[in-house]
Amino acid sequence: METPTTAQGTWLSAEEAGFLTAGPGRAAEAVLARLIDTGLVRVSRDGLVTAVHQTGHEATTSIEARMLGHARTAVRFDTIVQSTANSTEVADLYRHLFSRGLLQVPRRRSEARWFTLAVAGVLTVAGFVAPPFFAGVPIALCLFVLQYGRSPVTKAGKAALKHVTAHDRVHAVALHGFTGKVARQHVGELFELPQSVVKMIPPRSRKPRKRSTADGGGCGSASSSSSCGTTSSGCSSSSGSSCSGGSSCGGGGGGD
Amino acid sequence: MAGIKDLGVGIGWRSEIDLTVERLPGVDFVEVVAENLHIGHLPESVTLLLERGVPVLPHAVSLSLGSADQVDLHRVEHLGAVAEAVGAPMVSDHVCFVRAGGLDSGHLMPVPRTRDALDVLVANVKLAQRNLPVPLALENVAALLEWPDGELSEGQFLAELVERTDCWLLVDVANLYANARNIGTDPERFLDEIPLERLAYVHVAGGEQNGDIYHDTHAHAVLPEVLEVLDELCSRVAPPGVLLERDDNYPSDTEIAGELAAIRAVVNKHRG
Ligand SMILES: [Fe+2]
Numbered sequence: 001m002e003t004p005t006t007a008q009g010t011w012l013s014a015e016e017a018g019f020l021t022a023g024p025g026r027a028a029e030a031v032l033a034r035l036i037d038t039g040l041v042r043v044s045r046d047g048l049v050t051a052v053h054q055t056g057h058e059a060t061t062s063i064e065a066r067m068l069g070h071a072r073t074a075v076r077f078d079t080i081v082q083s084t085a086n087s088t089e090v091a092d093l094y095r096h097l098f099s100r101g102l103l104q105v106p107r108r109r110s111e112a113r114w115f116t117l118a119v120a121g122v123l124t125v126a127g128f129v130a131p132p133f134f135a136g137v138p139i140a141l142c143l144f145v146l147q148y149g150r151s152p153v154t155k156a157g158k159a160a161l162k163h164v165t166a167h168d169r170v171h172a173v174a175l176h177g178f179t180g181k182v183a184r185q186h187v188g189e190l191f192e193l194p195q196s197v198v199k200m201i202p203p204r205s206r207k208p209r210k211r212s213t214a215d216g217g218g219c220g221s222a223s224s225s226s227s228c229g230t231t232s233s234g235c236s237s238s239s240g241s242s243c244s245g246g247s248s249c250g251g252g253g254g255g256d
Numbered sequence: 257m258a259g260i261k262d263l264g265v266g267i268g269w270r271s272e273i274d275l276t277v278e279r280l281p282g283v284d285f286v287e288v289v290a291e292n293l294h295i296g297h298l299p300e301s302v303t304l305l306l307e308r309g310v311p312v313l314p315h316a317v318s319l320s321l322g323s324a325d326q327v328d329l330h331r332v333e334h335l336g337a338v339a340e341a342v343g344a345p346m347v348s349d350h351v352c353f354v355r356a357g358g359l360d361s362g363h364l365m366p367v368p369r370t371r372d373a374l375d376v377l378v379a380n381v382k383l384a385q386r387n388l389p390v391p392l393a394l395e396n397v398a399a400l401l402e403w404p405d406g407e408l409s410e411g412q413f414l415a416e417l418v419e420r421t422d423c424w425l426l427v428d429v430a431n432l433y434a435n436a437r438n439i440g441t442d443p444e445r446f447l448d449e450i451p452l453e454r455l456a457y458v459h460v461a462g463g464e465q466n467g468d469i470y471h472d473t474h475a476h477a478v479l480p481e482v483l484e485v486l487d488e489l490c491s492r493v494a495p496p497g498v499l500l501e502r503d504d505n506y507p508s509d510t511e512i513a514g515e516l517a518a519i520r521a522v523v524n525k526h527r528g
Contacts, residue, residue, distance in 0.1 A: 044272050194275075
């Protein structure tokens with residue numbers, strides 16, 4: 001995959017924007033949104049997704065092709081999102097975004113970070129009494145920075161996301177999910193989907209996570225897979241990504 | 257019942273395409289497979305269509321009215337209960353048998369066109385009618401074989417069935433086309449022989465030519481030849497309704513809408 005750019009910066013497809021906004025599940029939701037939008041699949045009231053027969057249209061990405069293949073026989077709305085989120089194709093998307101510098105190895109935010117900051121303050125004050133205490137200040141501050149955590153989405157990723165708008169219903173899903181709202185309208189309604197179908201996506205996943213917001217978004221509210229930002233191994237600075245290495249960013253386990 | 261009120265153009269409601277059926281423009285009525293519905297638990301989509309005033313007609317596939325065994329009255333009762341639940345003006349099943357000797361064929365098997373078989377059919381139809389709250393229409397089936405020693409043509413057989421039971425006819429033009437291709441039925445003669453004033457409505461469906469055999473699959477597009485049979489029928493009588501049956505490999509909403517429009521065009525051509 002190449003990295004297209006626009007005058008305003010890096011161009012993101014809906015599935016990429018979905019991934020950067022809320023992780024692999026959202027990427028899968030965006031893909032499903034596009035398949036519905038282009039009439040490649042249909043959804044029934046009981047939440048079954050099926051590929052539309054002989055439309056003459058084809059999938060345009062490997063994730064779409066995977067999802068379309070899965071929908072050759074009827075599959076539940078939530079199941080197809082989850083299985084796609086956990087697929088090797090979405091893991092490839094993660095690696096692609098990582099290689100483009102739009103994702104990075106996240107660090108978990110520690111509840112002890114304010115204590116560490118306070119320690120830095122105490123050491124500073126103590127340093128005026130006994131200067132050797134100053135030596136501990138940069139160590140405490142460094143620890144504070146590490147404990148503060150890091151979003152899986154890089155500055156470049158966030159900058160690229162700024163250019164993405166919910167200008168159509170597929171991008172509305174990428175940015176807000178089927179269960180989200182845009183201009184005070186439920187995104188699911190843009191697809192004329194009953195709420196009973198949209199709500200098949202588990203509540204845990206539908207809730208936007210506070211941590212994700214605090215961390216600057218990314219990988220938080222995906223349907224099945226857990227967030228990038230909450231399960232990585234903290235201060236690891238190795239070159240390999242904790243996500244792609246089998247944790248939570250859709251890279252683990254491959255497809256079903 | 258003096259006559260069937262104008263139903264228009266409809267489609268077979270199936271759960272897989274429920275939202276499509278709800279959204280499609282120009283769906284004047286729908287048919288539901290009675291065996292798939294549970295009284296007291298009508299699908300939300302069917303309820304919504306009823307609220308919109310769309311007629312819902314129950315269509316049965318399991319009465320097996322051509323069986324030598326007596327009709328299973330539980331099945332008749334269920335069909336009647338579905339009719340009442342959806343406020344249907346009539347119900348339908350097929351001129352066929354699906355069970356014999358305790359075995360279920362899984363297919364709508366044609367009835368031998370003998371006087372004996374007709375007597376059995378008539379007795380079963382009358383029993384079903386006595387236990388149904390609304391009139392019964394019976395549909396011609398697609399046959400891949402003809403029983404030996406037939407004494408009547410298919411049209412004569414149906415005409416006599418109507419005469420003796422006062423049932424209505426549901427003419428499936430795709431089945432008629434299939435029989436023309438596979439067993440040499442003459443569609444024009446069929447249409448000449450049946451009492452068209454007892455026509456309840458018409459089925460149209462898609463199929464596939466496979467070698468010498470035409471398969472009435474309900475999973476392929478409607479062939480122009482099938483629409484020609486509809487055209488022939490419409491040149492003789494204005495059908496109270498025409499319904500598209502699609503049971504598998506559902507195409508896009510646009511394609512389904514296109515097939516409904518093609519059906520409507522044939523019907524309207526003869527209405528001036
Ligand atoms: Fe039929």
